[in-house]
Amino acid sequence: GVxxxxxxxxxxxxxxxxxxxxxxxxxxxxxxxxxRELLKTLHPFRGRLPR
Numbered sequence: 001g002v003x004x005x006x007x008x009x010x011x012x013x014x015x016x017x018x019x020x021x022x023x024x025x026x027x028x029x030x031x032x033x034x035x036r037e038l039l040k041t042l043h044p045f046r047g048r049l050p051r
Contacts, residue, residue, distance in 0.1 A: 011035040
């Protein structure tokens with residue numbers, strides 16, 4: 001799924017915005033316009049989300 005998303009132009013990363021890895025338990029995938037906004041929305045909840 002991640003490869004398909006990236007090939008279509010999506011950005012992928014963890015909840016902190018770091019590039020995603022094959023072993024990451026956190027994953028955010030969004031188009032470039034929404035990626036940073038999604039991270040800002042998730043930021044207040046990072047401590048409560050599974051790692």
